[in-house]
Amino acid sequence: MTQGIIQTDVYTDFQGINALRNRVRTDGDSEETLRAVAEQFEALFLQMMLKSMRDASLGDSMLDNDNTKTYQSMFDKQISIEMSKGEGIGLADMLVQQLRRNKGVDASEKAGISVSPQRDFTELTNTRPNLLQVKKPSETSSLDRQVPDWKPESPKEFVRKLWPHAKRAADELGAKPEMLIAQAALETGWGQRMVRGADGRNSFNLFGIKADNNWQGARATTETIEFRDGLMRKERAQFRAYTSPEESFSDYVDFLKSNPRYNDALRQADDAPAFTRALSEAGYATDPDYAGKINRIMDGSHLREALGGVEISETGPRS
Structure with a gap:
């Protein structure tokens, strides 16, 4: 100097x-x-x-x-x-x-x-020492291939975008797609409270699945509400990050099928109230009213009106 x-x-x-x-x-x-x-x-x-x-x-x-x-x-x-x-x-x-x-x-x-x-x-x-040069992340570990950001303006848009993915995932689980839509609506506030990474990118995490030590993909860290000893607390946690809603649904199916603790829930997948109750009892979420909230969304007017605008699939009407 x-x-x-x-x-x-x-x-x-x-x-x-x-x-x-x-x-x-x-x-x-x-x-x-x-x-x-x-x-x-x-x-x-x-x-x-x-x-x-x-x-x-x-x-x-x-x-x-x-x-x-x-x-x-x-x-x-x-x-x-x-x-x-x-x-x-x-x-x-x-x-x-x-x-x-x-x-x-x-x-x-x-x-x-x-x-x-x-x-x-x-x-x-380039003529200086590479003091701040950072190795580029591999394509498989980044969100570079991520689809454009998505923030639905209404429950109807939320359902219209997710219905095809929910239908495929429900078929694999033997569940009702309405139940998966209701769970995603609860976790994301109808798409208004999507988990985002530090760079602001959408994680497309529709089911609140956290990233534990076994998760090898991208992560997004944010504050979340958990229930501990009957009390609601704000905590900071890492969540799985995906490149699209379709990838989130696919991982949700794999997550349930690969965890033995959800076997009982999967055996009741065709019964939405029993399925959500079994998920909650298996520890999917800490909220003691998790299953009840999903079921109330399923029976509520927002979902019912939104489903009215969804086109009938080739296989027939919604089940």
Whole structure:
């Protein structure tokens, strides 16, 4: 970093920041000032990036508390300043060159490198150490193939979109598709409260299936309501993430069939009240009224009216 002006070597050094602001006002065209401002901008950029990385983590550690989070934030802010010193990540160099061009100064002469007006940030950072290069996730572990986001505007749209998938899944389970639609409506608020990942992407998790250690696919972490010892509590949990509603229905079928504890429920799949009650008794959900809520949705006017707009399948009327 330039030694000609006061440095901001510690993120709490407000004197250095104020001195830099005053230097810009009085000598904003000098090389030293341009470099110092660019490095401060790069440090702020790194702070934002580190914060985003923290926010996108899988969740808080069991040992985390307000104190550790405070010191973690302090560390991130300080390390961002250290990373911006010297060669940094190339962002400061790019800014200095851009500012020089704006002031009519030949950037290549000043920097001693060949820089065309079209040279972009990607090319510039390729000459720097790959400090922040992140390995691209494999196609099978990401949501890159995810269908466009979906947020139905009404129960009727919710049912129309999901009915074909519910019908196929119900056929595999020997259940009624209306029951699967009702369960998905309960879990997602008719599609209005879909679980989303840290990046805002829709998980398409229609049945509230959580991601345990055996789940190898994508995950989405969010707050959820659970009942513990008869009391309703807000908890943070990881849920399975899918690329489409169809994939969610397919995994729901596999999930029930692959878990022996749901064998009793599957034997009663053709009886919706018995099926939902057996699911609840097997521990599918912590809500003591889980089965009752599904059955009330099945018998309610919202579903009945929505089903009225669903086209009859080739195999005949809905069962």
